[in-house]
Amino acid sequence: MASNTEPAEKDAALAAQEASAPATPVHTTSARDAWYPAGKRDLFILRELVTKDFKLKYRRSVLGVIWSVLNPLLMMIVMSLVFSFFLRYDNIEHYPLYLIVANITWQVFSDSTNAGMMSIIDAAPLLKKVRVKKFVFPVEKVLFSLVNFLFSLIAVFVVMLWEGVAPTPMMLLAPLCIILLMFFCVGLSLFLSALAVFFRDLVHLWSVLLMAWMYATPLFWPVSMIEQVPYAFVRTLMYVNPMYNFVTFMRDTVVYATMPPSSVVLSCVVWAAVSLALGYWVFRANERRFILFI
Amino acid sequence: MQDTLNLDGGGSVFLGLSSTSIRVGDKVVVTPNFRDANKEDFLFNYVWNIDGNWEEGQWGSTVKELGHPVADGSWTFAPESPGRYCIIVDIEDQQGNLLGNVERWLIVAGQNSFMRPPVPPADAPTAVLADDVSMIFNIASEQFNSLKEYFIAAAKHELTFKEFRALDHISFEVKRGEAFGLVGTNGSGKSTMLKIIAGVLEPSAGKISVSGTIAPLIELGAGFDMELTAKENIYLNGALLGYRKDFIDEHFQDIVDFAELDGFMDMPLKNYSSGMVARIAFAIATVTEPDILIVDETLSVGDFLFQQKCERRIKELVESDNVTVLLVSHDISLVERICDRVCWIEKGHMRMLGETDEVCEAYRSLKR
Numbered sequence: 001m002a003s004n005t006e007p008a009e010k011d012a013a014l015a016a017q018e019a020s021a022p023a024t025p026v027h028t029t030s031a032r033d034a035w036y037p038a039g040k041r042d043l044f045i046l047r048e049l050v051t052k053d054f055k056l057k058y059r060r061s062v063l064g065v066i067w068s069v070l071n072p073l074l075m076m077i078v079m080s081l082v083f084s085f086f087l088r089y090d091n092i093e094h095y096p097l098y099l100i101v102a103n104i105t106w107q108v109f110s111d112s113t114n115a116g117m118m119s120i121i122d123a124a125p126l127l128k129k130v131r132v133k134k135f136v137f138p139v140e141k142v143l144f145s146l147v148n149f150l151f152s153l154i155a156v157f158v159v160m161l162w163e164g165v166a167p168t169p170m171m172l173l174a175p176l177c178i179i180l181l182m183f184f185c186v187g188l189s190l191f192l193s194a195l196a197v198f199f200r201d202l203v204h205l206w207s208v209l210l211m212a213w214m215y216a217t218p219l220f221w222p223v224s225m226i227e228q229v230p231y232a233f234v235r236t237l238m239y240v241n242p243m244y245n246f247v248t249f250m251r252d253t254v255v256y257a258t259m260p261p262s263s264v265v266l267s268c269v270v271w272a273a274v275s276l277a278l279g280y281w282v283f284r285a286n287e288r289r290f291i292l293f294i
Numbered sequence: 295m296q297d298t299l300n301l302d303g304g305g306s307v308f309l310g311l312s313s314t315s316i317r318v319g320d321k322v323v324v325t326p327n328f329r330d331a332n333k334e335d336f337l338f339n340y341v342w343n344i345d346g347n348w349e350e351g352q353w354g355s356t357v358k359e360l361g362h363p364v365a366d367g368s369w370t371f372a373p374e375s376p377g378r379y380c381i382i383v384d385i386e387d388q389q390g391n392l393l394g395n396v397e398r399w400l401i402v403a404g405q406n407s408f409m410r411p412p413v414p415p416a417d418a419p420t421a422v423l424a425d426d427v428s429m430i431f432n433i434a435s436e437q438f439n440s441l442k443e444y445f446i447a448a449a450k451h452e453l454t455f456k457e458f459r460a461l462d463h464i465s466f467e468v469k470r471g472e473a474f475g476l477v478g479t480n481g482s483g484k485s486t487m488l489k490i491i492a493g494v495l496e497p498s499a500g501k502i503s504v505s506g507t508i509a510p511l512i513e514l515g516a517g518f519d520m521e522l523t524a525k526e527n528i529y530l531n532g533a534l535l536g537y538r539k540d541f542i543d544e545h546f547q548d549i550v551d552f553a554e555l556d557g558f559m560d561m562p563l564k565n566y567s568s569g570m571v572a573r574i575a576f577a578i579a580t581v582t583e584p585d586i587l588i589v590d591e592t593l594s595v596g597d598f599l600f601q602q603k604c605e606r607r608i609k610e611l612v613e614s615d616n617v618t619v620l621l622v623s624h625d626i627s628l629v630e631r632i633c634d635r636v637c638w639i640e641k642g643h644m645r646m647l648g649e650t651d652e653v654c655e656a657y658r659s660l661k662r
Contacts, residue, residue: 033538033541034537034538034541034581034582035507035536035537035538035541036536036537036538038536041533041536044533044538044539045533045534047533048529048530048533048534049530049533051526051529052519052522052526052530055522055526056519056521056522059521125516126516126517126534127494128489128494128516129489129492129494129510129512129516129517130492130494130510130512130516130517130534130535131492131493131494131508131510132534199441199444201441201442288496291494291495291496292431292432
């Protein structure tokens with residue numbers, strides 16, 4: 001008897017299962033609106049990539065995102081001690097603020113170009129399998145450095161309190177400088193990332209170039225020293241230097257509460273435009289061939 | 295297996311089926327079509343048989359029981375049970391002497407079971423069109439990884455490239471709602487073809503046009519970051535596939551449920567096994583209906599239960615009629631179960647393009 005009822009029960013159970021199956025939401029099968037239209041998906045991709053980088057940077061560190069504030073602060077303290085005592089640059093007004101504003105501006109530039117240069121090479125596994133607009137990778141690295149920059153602004157604020165520098169309306173011009181710097185970095189990252197695909201040597205070369213560039217820019221030494229350079233050619237070069245202009249723009253608005261000279265503002269605009277145009281052109285001309293080299 | 299018979303007196307006869315894939319209860323009309331010969335001059339004997347065994351001669355009795363000598367015209371066949379049928383028509387002259395036979399395969403699915411999509415008519419909307427696609431890779435005879443090496447070689451005029459044709463003039467058209475298979479031995483260019491369709495590679499020559507959203511499952515875990523947790527990866531991968539954020543929010547639990555990985559969502563992916571990664575990737579790609587689903591050898595990573603589940607899901611998508619499936623697999627029986635048409639690519643050349651049974655039969659005979 002028992003052996004006879006068992007299959008029947010099983011059948012009943014199976015039938016019940018089958019009957020209940022359509023009720024459970026397994027998969028939506030008519031979701032035409034699941035996708036972004038082709039143009040809009042890049043924004044979400046950028047956001048997800050920045051989130052990813054941010055999470056990875058601070059994962060498993062106790063202080064986490066506080067490091068974004070702490071790091072420029074500690075660097076500034078070390079540098080200000082070194083240069084005040086050994087090189088006697090302490091005659092500069094608000095030297096700690098002078099230092100930290102230049103440092104975080106430089107940091108945006110060096111972080112974004114370093115990471116941007118590697119972005120296409122690093123995204124190789126992805127680019128080989130999914131169709132994604134390639135420009136999102138260098139652009140994302142620049143945006144990520146902007147996020148870090150925004151956190152380090154807290155450190156600037158702390159130093160301003162310490163130095164007793166009150167915020168002024170002139171500071172409202174600083175975001176303009178940052179936007180121009182973003183364009184400059186995006187252009188350069190596009191350019192470098194495209195070149196790095198074909199010539200990996202650039203990766204090694206760039207770190208040396210960056211170091212030379214850093215010393216040539218008045219980050220920790222006084223701007224007035226440029227005048228003492230004996231060769232007119234080198235002096236011009238140092239004034240034309242895009243990073244000199246961006247750093248001066250930031251310092252004038254944040255530290256000295258003065259309007260930056262129009263030549264500086266103009267240089268920033270021109271450099272941003274030139275870099276963006278060059279980067280865009282080189283990237284667009286070569287992006288189709290990336291896949292064959294990565 | 296021959297669907298065309300050349301007659302001694304000139305002319306030929308071709309066996310036409312109204313469909314090559316039906317369900318139990320449906321009817322198929324079998325029509326011998328004559329070319330350059332008069333239909334009235336012949337007699338026909340219709341025979342069918344389930345699942346082969348013709349070679350062993352086990353079909354003799356079916357001739358007597360089920361053969362239908364018909365004087366002329368077509369014959370309607372209504373199979374009573376599911377299976378793979380071979381339909382044979384013996385062609386006889388008026389005196390009853392056998393001239394030869396023509397054969398066709400017919401798949402009969404159960405009442406509720408999966409039925410591979412019918413071969414679409416020529417005017418159906420196109421999903422993927424490959425028009426004379428060639429892919430040439432320049433293999434540098436030496437790999438230059440530095441500027442110095444490159445310039446030295448360029449100065450010496452030693453920059454030579456070896457041309458490698460991964461795909462050579464491939465043309466096919468996949469209609470919307472089709473399940474299209476790509477078969478071929480290793481390194482024959484199947485994956486290159488899929489990458490071109492997915493828009494990752496650009497063909498060196500020829501054109502490819504694809505209409506609709508693509509969910510590529512070319513290699514599992516593309517776009518996954520092993521350091522991130524499964525949950526974070528679902529969002530990242532979803533973004534790369536082009537999903538809306540609110541869509542992922544809404545269907546997050548569906549993805550987790552399908553992958554059967556509830557409770558592992560906050561674990562970094564590097565601690566996952568490859569099978570678990572495969573589950574997540576498949577679940578994300580198929581949570582909704584893409585216009586085109588590209589499946590490349592992905593199912594082989596998961597365990598057999600998940601493989602079955604994936605197959606069921608692919609079949610669901612095929613049955614919805616909206617999804618075009620492109621399937622690459624070395625598991626020919628899987629291709630035979632799902633696809634209506636197959637393209638066989640061998641060493642970059644298109645060897646054969648046609649209905650699944652025909653192509654798979656030919657491909658199998660190569661292997662032996």
